[in-house]
Structure formats: C-alpha cells, structure tokens
Amino acid sequence: MNAYVDGLKMLGRRELSEQQVRQRLARKAYEPDEIDEAIARLREERAINDQRVAEAIARTETGIRKRGKVRVRMQIERAGIAKETAKAAIDEVFEAIDDDALLESSLGKRLRGRDTIADDREFQRLFRYLVGQGFESDRVMQALRAKRKPR
Numbered sequence: 001m002n003a004y005v006d007g008l009k010m011l012g013r014r015e016l017s018e019q020q021v022r023q024r025l026a027r028k029a030y031e032p033d034e035i036d037e038a039i040a041r042l043r044e045e046r047a048i049n050d051q052r053v054a055e056a057i058a059r060t061e062t063g064i065r066k067r068g069k070v071r072v073r074m075q076i077e078r079a080g081i082a083k084e085t086a087k088a089a090i091d092e093v094f095e096a097i098d099d100d101a102l103l104e105s106s107l108g109k110r111l112r113g114r115d116t117i118a119d120d121r122e123f124q125r126l127f128r129y130l131v132g133q134g135f136e137s138d139r140v141m142q143a144l145r146a147k148r149k150p151r
Helices: 003-013 018-027 032-044 050-063 069-078 083-095 099-111 120-132 137-147
Strands: none
Touching: 003 018, 003 032, 018 032, 050 069, 050 083, 069 083, 099 120, 099 137, 120 137
C-alpha cells in the first residue's frame, strides 16, 4: 500500500490537517519523500485543506462544545494549522456567532436550568470553568455578576 492511498483513507474518515496526515503516515513507517509526494498529491486534489479543517474545528468547538475564541484557537493550532489560517477561520466562524449568547449558553449549561449562582465557591468554580473554555475573563466576570444572587 502506498502513502497516498493511506492518506486518502485517513481523510475519508475525518477532516485532518496536513500536519496530522504527515504524523500519521510517519507512524506507519513511510519514508519522508513518500510522505511529501502523497501530501503534494492530496493538496493538489484538494483532499487536504487546512483552511477547511480550521473552520470545521471552529464550528464544532463553538456549536457543539460552546467554547470561546481562545480555546477554539488553541484547538486549531493543536491540529498543526498555522496561526494566520487559524485566525482567519476564527474570524469567519465568530462573525456569524453572538459571543455573548455563546457565553450565556455555556453558563446556562453549567447552571442546569437555575437562574442564579448559589454562593462564592460556585461563582469561582464557574469563573475558572468559563475562562478555561476560552472566554475572556472580563466578559465572564460581567456575565457571572449578572447571575449572582442578590444579597
């Protein structure tokens, strides 16, 4: 079996970045020149497209996992996609998304139907969670203060 066919099979199962395909072909013990040829052919046939992969990751991270820009960028870069490509994909996907609604949705998921935050410990836990999900800390603080129980 050659590297091109293996690469095509990998891409048939899911979208992968060029770097991910390279790594997986290397794990299968293909020679570097075989990998380069396969990647060039896959790129030429548009089977590999890092921009498309970056946008797919961004849509999944925001739509299903309800994550913010910072976390989405990390996931895209972890897939081996260049920073410029990642930024373009994030700008494209977040143009169609209301950041505040995404933050509210993520917070609502954690509150499980409640409207208010019970105490300071829960406030701190939610803050750490939301910042970890990639939302900016000042916006998280603003959203959490709006949900804090009146004293």
